[in-house]
Amino acid sequence: MSALTLGAQQPQAVGAAPPQRRRRRPARSPWLHVVMVPVTLLWLSPIVFVAFVAVRSFDDIAARGLGALPASFSLEGFSTAFADGGVLRALGNSITVTAFAVLASLALSACAAYALSRFAIPGRRTILLTMLAGNLLPPQILLVPVAAICESLGIADTRLALVVVQVGFGIGFYTFVLHGFMRGLPVEVFEAARLDGAGAGRIFWQIVLPLSRPSLAALAALATTWVFNDLIWAMTVLRTEAKFPITAALLNLQGGYASAWNVVAAGSLAAAVPTAIVFFVFQKQFVSGLLVGTNK
Amino acid sequence: MSAALADVEPEVAPGRPPEPRRRRRGRVPLLVWVFLLVPLVVELFWVFWPAGNSFSLALTRWDGIGAAEPVGLQNFLDLAADPIFRTALVNNVVWAVGFGGLSVVVGLSLAVALNKPGPLVGLYRSAIYLPMVVSLAVTGLFWRVMYQPGGPVNAALEVVGLGSLQRQWLADPEVALGAVLVAAVWRQVGYIMVLYLAGLKSCDATLEEAAAVDGAGAWQRFWRIVMPQLRGVNMVVFAVTVIDSLRTFDIVWAMTRGGPYNETQLLSTYMFQQAFTTGNLGYASAIAVVIFALAIGFIITYLARQARTED
Numbered sequence: 001m002s003a004l005t006l007g008a009q010q011p012q013a014v015g016a017a018p019p020q021r022r023r024r025r026p027a028r029s030p031w032l033h034v035v036m037v038p039v040t041l042l043w044l045s046p047i048v049f050v051a052f053v054a055v056r057s058f059d060d061i062a063a064r065g066l067g068a069l070p071a072s073f074s075l076e077g078f079s080t081a082f083a084d085g086g087v088l089r090a091l092g093n094s095i096t097v098t099a100f101a102v103l104a105s106l107a108l109s110a111c112a113a114y115a116l117s118r119f120a121i122p123g124r125r126t127i128l129l130t131m132l133a134g135n136l137l138p139p140q141i142l143l144v145p146v147a148a149i150c151e152s153l154g155i156a157d158t159r160l161a162l163v164v165v166q167v168g169f170g171i172g173f174y175t176f177v178l179h180g181f182m183r184g185l186p187v188e189v190f191e192a193a194r195l196d197g198a199g200a201g202r203i204f205w206q207i208v209l210p211l212s213r214p215s216l217a218a219l220a221a222l223a224t225t226w227v228f229n230d231l232i233w234a235m236t237v238l239r240t241e242a243k244f245p246i247t248a249a250l251l252n253l254q255g256g257y258a259s260a261w262n263v264v265a266a267g268s269l270a271a272a273v274p275t276a277i278v279f280f281v282f283q284k285q286f287v288s289g290l291l292v293g294t295n296k
Numbered sequence: 297m298s299a300a301l302a303d304v305e306p307e308v309a310p311g312r313p314p315e316p317r318r319r320r321r322g323r324v325p326l327l328v329w330v331f332l333l334v335p336l337v338v339e340l341f342w343v344f345w346p347a348g349n350s351f352s353l354a355l356t357r358w359d360g361i362g363a364a365e366p367v368g369l370q371n372f373l374d375l376a377a378d379p380i381f382r383t384a385l386v387n388n389v390v391w392a393v394g395f396g397g398l399s400v401v402v403g404l405s406l407a408v409a410l411n412k413p414g415p416l417v418g419l420y421r422s423a424i425y426l427p428m429v430v431s432l433a434v435t436g437l438f439w440r441v442m443y444q445p446g447g448p449v450n451a452a453l454e455v456v457g458l459g460s461l462q463r464q465w466l467a468d469p470e471v472a473l474g475a476v477l478v479a480a481v482w483r484q485v486g487y488i489m490v491l492y493l494a495g496l497k498s499c500d501a502t503l504e505e506a507a508a509v510d511g512a513g514a515w516q517r518f519w520r521i522v523m524p525q526l527r528g529v530n531m532v533v534f535a536v537t538v539i540d541s542l543r544t545f546d547i548v549w550a551m552t553r554g555g556p557y558n559e560t561q562l563l564s565t566y567m568f569q570q571a572f573t574t575g576n577l578g579y580a581s582a583i584a585v586v587i588f589a590l591a592i593g594f595i596i597t598y599l600a601r602q603a604r605t606e607d
Contacts, residue, residue, distance in 0.1 A: 127336065
């Protein structure tokens with residue numbers, strides 16, 4: 001909600017800016033850039049350095065040290081990480097788990113949010129806040145019992161268990177955010193649809209879901225990075241290395257190739273690329289996704 | 297709470313007599329109940345039920361194989377006497393303060409600097425956001441590379457003539473926690489900046505201009521005019537920071553696993569280690585209960601704020 005209202009305010013602010021901006025231009029001295037250019041470079045330097053390490057050959061690193069600038073260019077780090085290190089397989093696991101978890105949790109949350117926002121369900125505010133509270137709990141309080149439950153359901157050490165756990169834990173937050181959005185949809189649309197004889201299911205499918213696309217997109221961008229980047233649930237639920245998502249697999253890789261920093265760096269970069277793509281393609285949705293639920 | 301709900305209700309359908317409302321309440325279609333109950337049951341089963349189980353497990357000694365043996369409050373007594381637990385607790389406090397303080401100072405400064413649109417500002421913002429998309433585990437690995445002896449951090453210190461500060465950052469018990477903290481802050485600042493940028497945008501610009509006309513300096517305007525308007529954001533940032541600090545696990549696990557000599561142990565890493573490395577599931581649950589007890593106040597603060605804005 002707040003993200004959308006903020007988004008709507010932006011054009012106004014820009015529209016009103018010119019007279020002020022002309023007045024302020026002298027204040028916008030080069031100092032901003034003098035400070036920000038080094039800060040930006042410093043900020044990006046860890047990523048740049050890891051990229052440097054990833055494309056250096058093992059001999060170059062061994063001879064001249066990790067901190068040296070690259071004197072060699074070799075993709076052996078990547079090929080080792082992908083082939084022997086199982087990074088490719090782990091990326092596949094991560095993408096599968098993320099896709100299913102995000103789809104399932106958004107679908108379930110959209111249903112719950114629709115029910116809570118458009119129908120007079122008794123105690124709906126309490127239900128909503130309880131669901132949100134579930135998402136705020138420290139995961140540590142869930143780990144041991146969740147591992148035990150997976151065991152007794154016979155889904156321990158499966159990717160399905162990881163998806164289900166991610167869905168269960170995420171639903172509360174997504175429902176809360178979608179509820180805020182759906183509540184703001186104009187009543188007239190619903191009245192009109194109801195007069196046309198549309199039932200609750202059809203209204204949801206043909207009206208509410210299409211209208212909720214912006215907030216669904218924001219949540220999808222956010223949820224994708226969350227699920228993809230998870231480590232603790234994967235380590236709790238999974239034991240077989242072949243099923244590990246990229247985060248857990250990288251930690252193993254780091255143990256196995258302790259001194260081959262080019263392999264570790266290449267694997268880490270490969271793990272960061274999918275979420276970086278999501279970020280650059282959906283930057284606006286991503287940022288507004290971060291703001292939802294904070295209300296100013 | 298439901299009283300407040302009743303107050304909101306008439307606004308949903310303005311100018312309508314109360315009669316249709318009653319009709320609507322009576323007719324929640326079956327499908328809608330299914331819509332609500334399926335997700336609710338999933339969350340109850342995978343979140344609330346296990347959470348409840350942790351409390352009873354905390355009162356047992358259990359290795360995960362045999363039956364759990366009830367020991368009453370013994371686990372908590374053991375915790376009180378456990379020096380590693382005490383280190384973890386102190387570290388967690390240091391972490392919350394350092395993590396929150398540093399990311400707010402840097403994030404807020406950057407938000408103020410990059411608040412007004414201009415050339416390159418979008419680029420600067422993107423650069424600061426970028427670490428956010430890197431997972432905490434990968435952030436940990438990135439910074440492991442940075443901190444290696446002979447790695448970029450030490451090399452950079454050498455170049456700027458501070459070679460005497462070089463050390464084995466992650467192996468030195470005195471600085472390891474701080475080194476991990478820096479990596480975590482690097483990733484967090486973008487998020488804090490997003491929150492403050494949104495807060496600054498909703499500040500009333502005319503107030504600041506009026507103060508400027510009255511001769512208030514930039515510093516004074518910031519603390520007297522802007523900061524009070526950011527109270528809401530500050531609250532959210534505070535609650536989020538504490539909740540996050542108590543959850544922090546990935547980055548420490550990726551960088552040090554709590555070492556050297558448990559010097560970077562946080563409650564969450566110690567809990568995980570006890571549960572899944574050592575296999576003391578009852579003892580681990582007791583640590584989880586402590587984490588919960590520390591977090592619950594801030595969770596309620598956050599929820600109360602959300603409940604208010606829901607109106």
